[in-house]
Amino acid sequence: MAKHISSDTDALRTEIAVAAARMIAEEGADYGSAKRRAARQILGDSKVRGDILPDNAQIEDEVREHQALFFGDTQPARLLHLRRLAIELMVLLAAFSPHLTGAVLNGTAGDHSEIHLQLFADSAKDVAVFLMDRNIRFEVSESTDFKGRADPVETLSFLWKQEGVHLAMYEVDDLRGALKTGAGGRIERLPLAGVRTLVAQAELNEEEK
Numbered sequence: 001m002a003k004h005i006s007s008d009t010d011a012l013r014t015e016i017a018v019a020a021a022r023m024i025a026e027e028g029a030d031y032g033s034a035k036r037r038a039a040r041q042i043l044g045d046s047k048v049r050g051d052i053l054p055d056n057a058q059i060e061d062e063v064r065e066h067q068a069l070f071f072g073d074t075q076p077a078r079l080l081h082l083r084r085l086a087i088e089l090m091v092l093l094a095a096f097s098p099h100l101t102g103a104v105l106n107g108t109a110g111d112h113s114e115i116h117l118q119l120f121a122d123s124a125k126d127v128a129v130f131l132m133d134r135n136i137r138f139e140v141s142e143s144t145d146f147k148g149r150a151d152p153v154e155t156l157s158f159l160w161k162q163e164g165v166h167l168a169m170y171e172v173d174d175l176r177g178a179l180k181t182g183a184g185g186r187i188e189r190l191p192l193a194g195v196r197t198l199v200a201q202a203e204l205n206e207e208e209k
Contacts, residue, residue, distance in 0.1 A: 017054035021062035028112020063108045079109045083199050086115050090192040096121045099189040114164030124169040
């Protein structure tokens with residue numbers, strides 16, 4: 001009986017992950033809202049047990065499968081384009097130890113994806129002044145802290161060569177925790193040298209085709 005219940009739970013979790021992945025890949029939904037919408041779509045208004053909801057790692061895997069199946073001809077080029085732009089930005093912002101994160105890093109970036117960088121500066125005002133000196137107009141908002149703290153992180157957002165960019169602001173001391181990996185050993189943030197390696201490998205793969 002217990003095995004049957006576990007099997008049903010696994011099946012529901014996978015179904016929710018697949019539905020959420022479709023929303024992320026095709027609509028640009030964020031993981032949290034996609035997960036909630038998918039659960040409501042499949043289970044209705046009934047209360048959802050926590051063990052039924054897939055984690056982000058499982059959803060990320062489903063996003064990869066969805067993209068490979070439906071966007072295999074275009075997604076790799078889109079990803080490479082965003083990573084090249086990320087490198088340009090990281091060179092520009094080198095004084096603030098930029099680290100790439102999000103879909104552009106993990107390889108699931110699609111048509112709706114934007115570039116997410118984490119910066120480590122003595123003061124967020126230093127970054128704001130840096131952008132203003134270069135006539136880059138930005139908006140200020142808040143985003144979730146990568147270290148799991150309750151306080152949200154100040155985020156500066158703007159358009160760069162027609163693409164959305166979000167800079168999450170951290171203190172220099174936070175850099176010590178910036179290279180930690182997430183679930184399943186997945187790298188969650190990468191400095192400039194690492195992103196250059198990703199792009200170089202993608203370009204080499206293209207030449208070999």
